[in-house]
Amino acid sequence: VDVFEENGNVIAKMSLPGVAESEIDISIEDDVLHISGAREEEKEVDKKDYYSKEIRRGSFSRSVRLPKAVKSDKAEANYEDGVLQITMPAVPGSKNSAVKVPIKNNK
Numbered sequence: 452v453d454v455f456e457e458n459g460n461v462i463a464k465m466s467l468p469g470v471a472e473s474e475i476d477i478s479i480e481d482d483v484l485h486i487s488g489a490r491e492e493e494k495e496v497d498k499k500d501y502y503s504k505e506i507r508r509g510s511f512s513r514s515v516r517l518p519k520a521v522k523s524d525k526a527e528a529n530y531e532d533g534v535l536q537i538t539m540p541a542v543p544g545s546k547n548s549a550v551k552v553p554i555k556n557n558k
Contacts, residue, residue: 452486452515461521461539465513468533475530477537479523484537487512 453464463484467475475488489510521539528537 452484452513454484454515454518456519456541459541459543461517461519461541463515463517463537463539465535466533467530467535470533472530475535477526477528477535479517479521479526479539482517482520484515484517484539485512486514486535486537 455462463486465486467488470488470490474490475486478485487510490508517539520542522542523539526537526539528535530536
């Protein structure tokens with residue numbers, strides 16, 4: 452998942468080739484974006500002799516802590532050509548949640 456800020460919005464992009472839009476669930480809770488879904492299982496045919504089988508099938512889930520507080524009720528998602536884009540308006544005045552913690556030397 453790529454997460455970046457643009458024009459006052461926090462944007463998350465995720466590549467989901469082969470996943471039907473109806474199989475994707477998106478939620479935002481406590482500034483954590485949750486994306487889950489499933490790729491349809493392809494019935495294997497015993498007659499196929501695979502040389503390589505790397506396409507993943509089945510369910511998936513991804514959770515990402517957002518860098519800023521967002522207005523989750525105003526979030527919008529767009530899914531086109533296998534790319535999911537979620538646009539979430541940032542709360543004005545919110546700051547990055549990352550805080551540097553200094554290490555004290557106890558010697």
